[in-house]
Amino acid sequence: MRIDLISLFPEFVAQCAGFGVVGRAQERGLLSIHGWNPRDYAEGNYRRVDDRPFGGGPGMVMMIDPLRAAIRAARAADPAPARLIYLSPQGRPLTQSIVRELAGRERLLLLCGRYEGVDERLVAGEVDEELSIGDYVLSGGELAAAVVIDAVARLQDGVLNDADSAAQDSFEADGLLDCPHYTRPVEHALGAVPEVLLSGNHAEIARWRRRQSLLRTRERRPDLLAAAGLGPEERRWLDAQPDD
Numbered sequence: 001m002r003i004d005l006i007s008l009f010p011e012f013v014a015q016c017a018g019f020g021v022v023g024r025a026q027e028r029g030l031l032s033i034h035g036w037n038p039r040d041y042a043e044g045n046y047r048r049v050d051d052r053p054f055g056g057g058p059g060m061v062m063m064i065d066p067l068r069a070a071i072r073a074a075r076a077a078d079p080a081p082a083r084l085i086y087l088s089p090q091g092r093p094l095t096q097s098i099v100r101e102l103a104g105r106e107r108l109l110l111l112c113g114r115y116e117g118v119d120e121r122l123v124a125g126e127v128d129e130e131l132s133i134g135d136y137v138l139s140g141g142e143l144a145a146a147v148v149i150d151a152v153a154r155l156q157d158g159v160l161n162d163a164d165s166a167a168q169d170s171f172e173a174d175g176l177l178d179c180p181h182y183t184r185p186v187e188h189a190l191g192a193v194p195e196v197l198l199s200g201n202h203a204e205i206a207r208w209r210r211r212q213s214l215l216r217t218r219e220r221r222p223d224l225l226a227a228a229g230l231g232p233e234e235r236r237w238l239d240a241q242p243d244d
């Protein structure tokens with residue numbers, strides 16, 4: 001997958017994407033990230049990329065033309081078509097199902113705003129989709145872009161060495177919260193490991209993990225439980241079994 005970032009700080013996002021599985025994905029050519037800085041396309045000796053907002057008010061607004069030129073340069077750098085995604089609190093809330101959909105694309109163009117945002121005519125005229133990583137305001141879209149890149153990159157074939165780990169991620173499998181995880185030592189001052197996980201009985205372990213996910217989801221995020229489409233036997237099972 002190819003990802004092009006339009007940002008005043010493209011190196012910021014490239015740095016974030018340089019670690020762990022995403023960094024390895026780049027080393028292995030499963031993912032390539034390219035930065036395009038609107039300042040490189042700004043006119044005048046001050047290379048202006050922002051200006052004061054019409055109608056007054058605090059802060060600055062990113063101007064159309066430097067962004068538009070950077071977008072054009074990014075599109076021209078590769079023949080593969082791509083939809084332009086703008087990261088902002090006004091966007092569609094990002095979910096794992098949207099991540100899965102994005103992960104299937106050949107290419108992503110991510111537009112990262114700064115200041116108070118970008119001129120609305122650029123959004124209306126050039127942006128194909130607006131996405132939000134959550135209901136809070138950041139100083140720039142770069143961190144949101146880094147989140148999208150991480151979530152999408154780990155789903156690329158060959159990125160996670162044990163493919164199951166991605167498939168087993170609760171949001172992956174069924175939209176539920178993840179079950180608890182344990183590792184050595186078995187005994188610890190902070191407590192012991194649930195016996196079932198030491199039993200080697202894989203069917204029983206899978207049942208226990210599923211029920212833990214269900215219990216946790218009901219407890220912490222009942223809204224997700226409703227959307228998870230549980231089978232009737234799981235509902236009975238969830239209500240019937242005592243906590244172990």
Ligand SMILES: NC(=O)c1ccc(NC2CCCC2)nc1
Binds near residue numbers: 089114144
């Ligand atoms: N919740 C988010 O996904 C998000 C994205 C961008 C942003 N800030 C940017 C948007 C335009 C200027 C700064 N804040 C929050």
